[in-house]
Structures are given as C-alpha cells and as structure tokens.
Amino acid sequence: MALFEKAPAKINLSLDVLSKRNDGYHNVEMVMTTIDLADRIELYTLKENRIEISLESRYVPSDERNLAYKAAALFKSHYGIRSGVRINIYKSIPVSAGLGGGSADAAAVLRGLNRLWSLNIRTRELADLADALGSDVPFCVHGGTAVARGRGERIEKLPSPPPCWVVLAKPDIGVSTRTIFQRVRLDKLYHPDSSAIIEALYERDFAKLSTNLGNSLEAITSALHPEVSHIKGKMLQNGASAVLMSGSGPTVYGLVQQESKAQRIYNSMRGFCEEVYLVRLIG
Known part of the structure; x- marks a missing residue:
C-alpha cells in the first residue's frame, strides 16, 4: 500500500526568545504560518519490521539521523506497530534554511503513518508525540497559522494572514x-x-x-x-x-x-x- 503526504514549509511572522529553561532549551513565543513550498513524502508498507529512508540530497542523511526516520521510529514504538515502512522524501524546501523543512517532513510522516495504518489518532495527540522530535514539529503537525509557546509544544491556532x-x-x-x-x-x-x-x-x-x-x-x-x-x-x-x-x-x-x-x-x-x-x- 502507498500513501502520499505534503510537507509544507513555514515562516515565522514573529519569533521571541523569552527565557532559559532548566532543560537547556529556551522558552519562546513564535507566530508561524505555512507557505506553498513543500516537500513530498511517499510512504509504503513493508512486511519486514524496519524503516527505510530514500531521498536525493547530499545535505540530508538517509539513516536514523534523519528526523523523518526518528518520527517513524517514535510512532512505531509508541503505538506498538510491527509493520515496516519505506519513506521516500522529495525535497523542495531548502535545507538548514529556517523554513522548518526537516520538521515538516517529520510531521508529514506522523500524519501519514496515522493514515497508512488507519489508527485514527487525533491531531492534538500526534502533536504531543511530536514534541519529542523538535520545537517546530508540533506546529508542523497542525499546519495553518498558530502561535507556539513553551519550547514550541503549546500550540494555539490563529486566523490565516491576509492574502499576499x-x-x-x-x-x-x-x-x-x-x-x-x-x-x-x-x-x-x-x-x-x-x-x-x-x-x-x-x-x-x-x-x-x-x-x-x-x-x-x-x-x-x-x-x-x-x-x-x-x-x-x-x-x-x-x-x-x-x-x-x-x-x-x-x-x-x-x-x-x-x-x-x-x-x-x-x-x-x-x-x-x-x-x-x-x-x-x-x-
């Protein structure tokens, strides 16, 4: 079975660093919105219990260092999934650019695996799971426009910006x-x-x-x-x-x-x- 998921980039309308946390991270307040620049994720079920990553980019690893791989491993472990998955990533978002490309890919994998294995997990629960992957991933799970607080895990949805x-x-x-x-x-x-x-x-x-x-x-x-x-x-x-x-x-x-x-x-x-x-x- 194959499934396709879009992974849109984000831009920050604001990014405020508020304080240092005891865990070494910072408390932030970020207003973000998604844009029409996206990676494309393809997910294929595998009989063997393993994760495969395929992509053509000399800047992005295709092993367990890849955030999409980490997302799949976290999802499988958390929900006790024994099936495997092959993840093809087609990059359009620039790498290390401040546009959340890796986070968008990880979020798309979480959403896609939820559909691939018909688990019907709510978006809020997926976003809570995504907190372990990085500060931008919970927002990318939701998409749209939102303010993210804390380390990025506390998401409050906002209206869309005026068209431009x-x-x-x-x-x-x-x-x-x-x-x-x-x-x-x-x-x-x-x-x-x-x-x-x-x-x-x-x-x-x-x-x-x-x-x-x-x-x-x-x-x-x-x-x-x-x-x-x-x-x-x-x-x-x-x-x-x-x-x-x-x-x-x-x-x-x-x-x-x-x-x-x-x-x-x-x-x-x-x-x-x-x-x-x-x-x-x-x-």
Whole structure:
C-alpha cells in the first residue's frame, strides 16, 4: 500500500526568545504560518519490521539521523506497530534554511503513518508525540497559522494572514539553530510585539501585520552572516511591504500584496541570490 503526504514549509511572522529553561532549551513565543513550498513524502508498507529512508540530497542523511526516520521510529514504538515502512522524501524546501523543512517532513510522516495504518489518532495527540522530535514539529503537525509557546509544544491556532505573496531568498549558507541559540544573551535581545501580530491576524490587517514582524534571532544570525542583512536591504529597496528572517535563518522573506510587484522583486533577487522562490501563504 502507498500513501502520499505534503510537507509544507513555514515562516515565522514573529519569533521571541523569552527565557532559559532548566532543560537547556529556551522558552519562546513564535507566530508561524505555512507557505506553498513543500516537500513530498511517499510512504509504503513493508512486511519486514524496519524503516527505510530514500531521498536525493547530499545535505540530508538517509539513516536514523534523519528526523523523518526518528518520527517513524517514535510512532512505531509508541503505538506498538510491527509493520515496516519505506519513506521516500522529495525535497523542495531548502535545507538548514529556517523554513522548518526537516520538521515538516517529520510531521508529514506522523500524519501519514496515522493514515497508512488507519489508527485514527487525533491531531492534538500526534502533536504531543511530536514534541519529542523538535520545537517546530508540533506546529508542523497542525499546519495553518498558530502561535507556539513553551519550547514550541503549546500550540494555539490563529486566523490565516491576509492574502499576499511571499518572496523567499536563501543565501548559499546553512545555519545551525543550536549555534544561534548558544549566542543568545537575553539581556541584549530585541523582543518583537507578538501580541500585535496576533491582533493583526484577527483583524486581517496587512499593514499592521507588516509593521510588527520581528525576530529575536535576526541580529545574531546577521552578525555571523552579513548576507542576511544584504538580502533584507535588497528586498526593501525593491518595494517589499515587510521583510524578515525566518527562524534562525538564513532565509529572508518579503511580503507583497500585488502579484506584479512580487514578480519584480522575485526577478531582481534571482540575480542576487541562487535560491529564490515566489509562493503564496497557505496558513
């Protein structure tokens, strides 16, 4: 039996680091939404009790280090599944980009295995299970638009953003989330107004949303990788309504309401950066 699952990327409308936790992680408040850039996951049942991963990417492991593999192993162990599964991953989301690609794949595997083995597990329960896999995975299980608090496990669903285009530009570098968080100094951080973002979503106010986008980690990543600031400046210069780094970076995105302007920004960024995408919000 074969089953297919879409794994959409996410962008952060806000990312605020609040405090250090006793477990070594940080308490965060992140408003996130999914975009129309997605990996494709194929799941096939195996008679043998094993997990196989297949993908074509020199940057992503295809063994037990892969987050999708870990998701399948966790699911099988938690629900006592003795069947095996083969997971084919077709990557479209850039790797180590701040767009949650690995988390999206892991979440898609959890949703897909639930359907593949007809367990009818509720989304909330899958998201609780996903907490063991990483901070972004519970949100990716839900998808849509939400604020994630705690370590990322406390999810509150939010209204979709006002319709607009998203121009994504990723410089030719990878960023380690762990490395960026190791450089966090809470007394020196910028803190975005996440409550204003949430209000803008409920009011469907694009101008208010654009004005209040913010990311506590952007200055840290930009100091290590000036390309982030260069891309941000280029997008603003070309007329994006709002520009922000997503996650721990290095991908920068711009929000644009007019398709023609979005296309112009996309074309200008292609001459400035290799990995550029023009997508819609689907959250």
